[in-house]
Amino acid sequence: MSRRVLVVACGLIYLFLMLPILVVFPISLSSAPYMQFPPPGLSWQWYERYLDDPQWIEATWRSLYIGTATACLALGLGVPLAFSLVRGKFLGRGFVERLALAPVIVPTIILSVAVYGIFAKLKLIGAWYGLVVAHTVLALPFVVLVMVAGLRDFDRGLEHAAEGLGASRWRTLTRITLPLLRPSLVSAGLLAFISSFDEVVVALFLAGANMTLPKKMFDNILMEIDPTIAAVSVMQILLVSLVLVLIGRFGRGLSGSAR
Amino acid sequence: MERLDAEKGMKQESAELLIEGAGKRFGEVAALDGVSLQVARGELLTILGPSGSGKTTLLKVVAGFEKPDTGSVKIDGVEITALPPARRDIGMVFQNYALFPHLTVERNVAFPLEMRNVAKPEIVRRVADALALVELAGYGQRLPRQLSGGQQQRVALARAIVFNPRLLLLDEPFGALDRKLRETMQLEVRRLQRRLGLTTIFITHDQEEALVLSDRIAVMNKGTIQQIATTTEIYERPANDFVADFVGESNIFHGAMSGPGTVALEGGRTLQVKSDKPAGAKVGVLMRPERFASGGANAFAGEVIEAVYLGTSFKLRLACEGGLELLVRQPARGALPAPGTRVAVGIDPDAIHVF
Numbered sequence: 001m002s003r004r005v006l007v008v009a010c011g012l013i014y015l016f017l018m019l020p021i022l023v024v025f026p027i028s029l030s031s032a033p034y035m036q037f038p039p040p041g042l043s044w045q046w047y048e049r050y051l052d053d054p055q056w057i058e059a060t061w062r063s064l065y066i067g068t069a070t071a072c073l074a075l076g077l078g079v080p081l082a083f084s085l086v087r088g089k090f091l092g093r094g095f096v097e098r099l100a101l102a103p104v105i106v107p108t109i110i111l112s113v114a115v116y117g118i119f120a121k122l123k124l125i126g127a128w129y130g131l132v133v134a135h136t137v138l139a140l141p142f143v144v145l146v147m148v149a150g151l152r153d154f155d156r157g158l159e160h161a162a163e164g165l166g167a168s169r170w171r172t173l174t175r176i177t178l179p180l181l182r183p184s185l186v187s188a189g190l191l192a193f194i195s196s197f198d199e200v201v202v203a204l205f206l207a208g209a210n211m212t213l214p215k216k217m218f219d220n221i222l223m224e225i226d227p228t229i230a231a232v233s234v235m236q237i238l239l240v241s242l243v244l245v246l247i248g249r250f251g252r253g254l255s256g257s258a259r
Numbered sequence: 260m261e262r263l264d265a266e267k268g269m270k271q272e273s274a275e276l277l278i279e280g281a282g283k284r285f286g287e288v289a290a291l292d293g294v295s296l297q298v299a300r301g302e303l304l305t306i307l308g309p310s311g312s313g314k315t316t317l318l319k320v321v322a323g324f325e326k327p328d329t330g331s332v333k334i335d336g337v338e339i340t341a342l343p344p345a346r347r348d349i350g351m352v353f354q355n356y357a358l359f360p361h362l363t364v365e366r367n368v369a370f371p372l373e374m375r376n377v378a379k380p381e382i383v384r385r386v387a388d389a390l391a392l393v394e395l396a397g398y399g400q401r402l403p404r405q406l407s408g409g410q411q412q413r414v415a416l417a418r419a420i421v422f423n424p425r426l427l428l429l430d431e432p433f434g435a436l437d438r439k440l441r442e443t444m445q446l447e448v449r450r451l452q453r454r455l456g457l458t459t460i461f462i463t464h465d466q467e468e469a470l471v472l473s474d475r476i477a478v479m480n481k482g483t484i485q486q487i488a489t490t491t492e493i494y495e496r497p498a499n500d501f502v503a504d505f506v507g508e509s510n511i512f513h514g515a516m517s518g519p520g521t522v523a524l525e526g527g528r529t530l531q532v533k534s535d536k537p538a539g540a541k542v543g544v545l546m547r548p549e550r551f552a553s554g555g556a557n558a559f560a561g562e563v564i565e566a567v568y569l570g571t572s573f574k575l576r577l578a579c580e581g582g583l584e585l586l587v588r589q590p591a592r593g594a595l596p597a598p599g600t601r602v603a604v605g606i607d608p609d610a611i612h613v614f
Contacts, residue, residue, distance in 0.1 A: 160324055164324075
């Protein structure tokens with residue numbers, strides 16, 4: 001009895017979460033010129049509209065390389081930081097760890113306004129690398145969380161073994177430590193990528209005329225509502241799903257269970 | 260045949276290790292308190308001690324993972340105390356093997372050679388030799404997790420000896436294996452060590468294992484070496500209470516020499532012993548349970564308070580007159596004596612060790 005209640009409750013919650021997707025997919029294939037559900041007929045016209053519009057394509061590319069650059073920068077900063085947090089002994093280590101996670105707590109809008117103030121002075125508004133810097137701040141907590149979890153589980157006996165067998169610190173790092181941390185690195189990098197690729201608030205403030213995909217979608221909703229946005233959403237959902245599948249396959253979660 | 264060839268390629272001059280006055284403190288605790296010891300070329304020395312005795316710290320000092328506060332470590336007369344582990348040329352087998360899980364067996368064994376920039380063809384040859392030596396030829400492409408515990412152990416051993424180390428360190432390597440496999444591996448390690456003439460330090464808390472494997476044993480407690488001696492010496496003539504109690508089963512009593520060849524125990528009982536200690540000297544007396552016979556110069560009669568059947572022998576706990584409690588082993592013949600039975604045993608003076 002109680003089990004049946006549980007199944008029904010879970011089913012409803014799942015349905016609630018999936019409903020937008022269930023609506024978005026058919027609409028993206030609609031033959032009607034406006035948002036209508038259920039769609040009167042099927043066509044690829046909205047996907048063609050997206051692919052033919054240089055603005056959409058440009059925004060997509062921009063989001064892809066900003067996401068990639070953000071992932072690289074966040075890894076470059078977050079991995080050494082995680083190493084020092086797990087293995088270092090220094091005054092204020094706990095404080096630094098909390099500080100690294102602060103961007104999760106600080107409302108994005110507050111952060112955006114603050115960064116806007118600085119970037120306006122530095123003339124970085126509209127520059128893609130400015131956005132990369134701001135996105136890195138947001139992505140850093142993910143990288144630090146994943147890497148700290150990975151490093152806490154890491155068996156340092158393997159590093160000692162490597163050193164005992166004649167490996168220098170550097171070769172121990174490159175031959176043993178980093179290869180063994182690869183699942184964590186993959187997860188951290190892909191999470192950082194997604195956090196940038198999906199990000200709209202900071203982009204609204206900093207992107208200027210050079211729109212990222214989420215900002216272009218936002219503007220599109222404000223100006224003209226047509227099913228193109230549904231087509232773009234579908235493609236974005238598919239890409240993010242693919243990334244999540246990659247994390248599941250090659251990455252490692254926060255739970256501490258090595259794959 | 261294959262094994263013989265492999266052996267020829269690997270046999271080499273192993274080094275002599277000298278530790279002088281090594282001391283290491285962790286806060287208030289002295290993990291090592293002026294430890295000195297020498298390991299001869301080709302010798303297998305076991306460091307035996309309970310956990311917390313400092314044996315692991317000593318191993319780390321030798322391997323270079325821990326720097327001693329005082330004292331020095333020398334190999335072949337060359338001081339290595341300040342050298343990092345990577346430059347010591349010491350092969351080590353860790354407690355949990357520490358095989359690299361992302362590398363195949365072959366790559367694991369090749370690792371120390373790659374770190375020494377050995378030429379590729381030679382690496383291939385030497386890895387094959389080392390794997391043949393531990394009877395794992397044909398397993399090169401497997402990952403460590405695809406091997407059994409005993410096989411992983413062999414890989415760890417192959418990896419530790421493939422680069423002709425000057426010294427081999429074994430840190431409780433058999434702890435995770437079941438009894439039978441442990442015994443096989445012990446003998447195998449011993450054979451390999453002898454054949455290659457490797458100077459070896461073996462760390463364990465298992466006194467039985469220490470007796471099986473070693474040329475000599477160093478018994479450690481509280482950061483100091485209690486006694487270094489051959490296995491028979493350690494067992495038959497321990498230097499003090501700790502060694503007598505830690506190695507093997509024992510009956511230990513205290514007393515004083517009351518005349519030439521007699522000891523008056525604290526309970527009042529006197530024993531005939533073989534000892535040239537002067538009258539009045541405070542002494543300890545060790546009687547091994549298996550040295551009791553049905554009769555002897557020193558006779559004991561007592562009531563059985565506990566009896567255990569061990570297959571080849573009976574283990575009896577006897578309450579004797581004068582409050583003495585004795586642990587006695589007898590050949591398992593006939594029925595196991597029931598608790599309450601009176602049993603008479605005896606022991607000759609030369610079977611009693613006085614220290």
